Structure formats: C-alpha cells, structure tokens
Amino acid sequence: MAKIKKDNLNVTGEEMLNSPAPHIHSKWSVKRTMYLVILALMFPTAASIYFFGLNAILVILTSVLAAVATEYLIKLVRKKKFVMDGSAVITGLLLALTLPPTLPLWIAALGSIFAIAIVKEAFGGLGHNIFNPALAGRAFIQLSFPAPMSVWIAPSGFAPDAVTSASPLSDAFKQIGDNFELYMDLLLGNTSGSLGETSALLLLAGGIFLIILRIIDWRTPLAFIGTMAILSLVLGQDAVYQVLSGGLMIGAFFMATDYVTAPLTRTGKIIFGAGAGVLTIVIRLWGGMPEGVCYAILLMNAAAPLIDRYTQPKPYGLKKK
C-alpha cells in the first residue's frame, strides 16, 4: 500500500478511507456536536450551582479539569495528537452532575481519572469505549467510597451552613407537604440529590434542545421514561414521583443517548431505552440501592452490540428470512 498522505488522517491520527468525489459536505463535526451537548448541559449545571452553590462549582471544576488533564496526559504518553473536541469535558461534566455536592474533591478527580484513563482511553479512546465513561466512573467511586457517595444535603445555594437530608428515593426520606408540592420541588430541583439530577425541568429543557437539533434521538429517552412510567403504574407505584426523582432525566437524555455506547438502529434505541427502564425500576424497588439508573444504563451498554446485531435493518432488495 502506498504511503498514507497526511491529508487522509483524521483527528485521532487514523487513516480515513475516501471514496471518489463528489462528496456531500456536512456542517456536523464531532467538535460541534460535543459543544452543543455541553451547551445543553449548561441548564442542569446552572441549576446545580443555583441550588448547591460553591460546592457545586468546586466539584464540577475538579471533575472537568481532571478529565481533560487525564486525556491530555494519556495522549502525550501514547504519542497521539490531543484534540480538544470537548468529549473529555462532557465526561467530566456528566460525572460531576451525578455526584453528591459534599463529595471530597479528590474522590471526584479520581472518578474522572478512572472514567477517562480506564473506561475510555484503555479501550482506544473516543468512539471505542464499551461503557459510558461518566457512568462507569461514578460506579467506580460508588463502589469504592459508599459513605461519602451517599451524603445528601438540602439545597441551600451559597449559604454557608449545609444541612444533611435524605434524598427523595432513599427509605429515610420523609415527605413534607402534599403530593403537588413534592412534584413541584422535584420538577424545579428544590430537593436534595446529586448535583445535576435535582431539577427535572431544566434537564428536560436541555434534552429537548438536543432533540430539536437532532443531536440525540427522541426514541431512547421516550422509551426509557415511558417504560419507567408504565411499570410504576403497573406495580402500584407513584409514577410521577418515580419519573421525576433520582437520575432518570439526566440518564435518559444525556447518558442513554451516548452515540458510542448505545445501539445505532432505531429499533435498537427503543429496546435499549425500555431495557434500561425495566432494570432501573427493578433496582429501585427490589435492589439494595435506592437508585438504579447508573447500573441500568451500564448493563444495557454491555448489551448494545447484541441489540445492534439483532436489529440490523435488511438492505433494500434483500428478502426477509
């Protein structure tokens, strides 16, 4: 084979195979997509800073900086070109949004390092990872440090004195006020929980923004949240409460829709979302942990290649078996 020309290398230094002209030029690039996702994530990020103040800023900054620094160092060691495509920023930001506000900063950094170094780069970098890096990073620190990972404080903005309180999904949670007040709190985010998961409304806004821009497919979040709602009703649970609380919104819109770790086909996306919904409700109701979105998506990540294989559309003209 002839020597590969430099022009034919893509951003990660791999050879791109070009077919003969003409080509359709698309305005979409990895970078643009990533930065639009970051823009959408600014909704929940703003909510987390509004509700948890300085704690939120510190955890988010630590996590994002650790993620980007790890990616840079690994590219340096592996002698590959470092591209500021925003994917490391997204991983760090998503991880931070799933962490409790009072988490020691070094643990947040450790989660980012694990997410980038082991879950993403060890498998070959962007586009090659099996599991969602942010969620796997969260699972790693959840398993390692169960105590600091389950300290929840009531939202107090920038006020200096934080009060610990049970998060809505835990057994210790006591409902104050009637259902409507609880729903409003969950919708707006005025409740204790992980940094970015409290305000369902702003997550929904970010998600819809991405759906309108066609960056994410509506099928996955709809199947995920729909399954949760229907199963909650069937199992005699409070469906509104199950859908609005915990990490479901951020998981359904920002994590289950990851290009790399979710199925590519449309049917596959529905199966993926529905499967994650079933697993989440199973873990929430019968599992040992109060929340199951993280593990549900990770388990479905593992099933994604199989789902893709069975839902592969037949090319036009080929007979169905």
Add this chain to the structure above:
Amino acid sequence: MSGFAKEFKKGIVISNPVFVLALSLCPVLAVTNTLDKAIGMSGAFALVIIASNLIISLMRKMIPDIVRILVFIIIIATFVSIVEMLFQAYIPTIYSALGIYLSLLAVNCLILGRAEAFASKNKVSDSLADALGMSIGFCLALILISFFRELLGKGGITIFGNELFTLPVLGDHPISVFGMSIGAFLVMGLLVAFFKWIGVIKDV
C-alpha cells in the same frame, strides 16, 4: 546444565504463567486481595507443582497414554491434600483465608498443563527446572498483583500481622474497588499493559 537453565528461566518472564500464558487465573484473581494470601497461595502452588512435575516425569514411561489425565490428577490431588493438611496444621490462618482455592489447586489448569505439556514428555531435571521457573513466575505475579491491590484497596501494606506502612489519604479512605474481584481484573490488566508497554512482554 544449559537445558536446565533455559527451562528454569522461561517461566519467570518469557512465558510467565500469569501475565503471558494467562493460565490459572482463578486463584490469581481470587486470592490476591492481600499479600498474605498471595504468599500462602504461591507457597502451596510451588510445593504442588514441583512435587507433581517430579513424580509425573519419573513415571512418564509407565503411564498409559489413554488414562494419563486421570493419573496426573490423582498425583496432583495427592500433593494438594498433603499441602492442605500441612497448611491446616502449621498456618491455620492462611489455610482458612485461602478457603476453597487451596483445594481447587487439584484441578489447576497451570499445574495440569505443565504436567501434560512438559513433565510427561521431558526428563526429570528439565521438569524440575520447569516447575521451579513456573513457581517463581507465578509467585512474582501474585505478589505484584496483591501488592497493588492491598496498597490501593486497603490503603497500606500489612504482612502477617505486621503493619509495614499506611498511605496518607488512602489509609482512611481506601479505594475498596481494588479489594473486590473487579480490582483483580483491573490491576492484572494494567500490569500486563505496563509490561507490554516497556517491552518486557512481547506480542504473541
């Protein structure tokens, strides 16, 4: 003695049973969460493989081909039972810590593999060298993996009840994932990657 030296050396690095051959991963992953258990398992492993390689090599011309695996397992299981009783009598804490994995040495793929692939075809001195080399390679791998797992998963190193040192932050908040089975896979994978990176292990 060049044959002896060659057979002895190969098990340590070139075909390290754990990092290169990737054999016998069940005990490697199961008992490496503390250094104590790794040392105990290495000792038991060495005693069994040296004795069984020796006996199988001595008997290699007597064993009918068709029942050889059965004979190997009987010989290996005999030594495993002896080692088990010795451990139970003299180091009961290690014996109870290792639990089922000590008995499982009887069907260990590495011990059986060396019996089948090497001891049953080679002369006694070479088989002995092979067993010694494999034991040292296995022991080094186990100690290396368990060192990192105990260091990160427990935040410090303790050998047979003597605390050697404790890490500053991790001592209070150990990364307990490394003590779980996930940690075993992680540490082993990272060590293999590291050895490949510095060129100790060549691509097969």
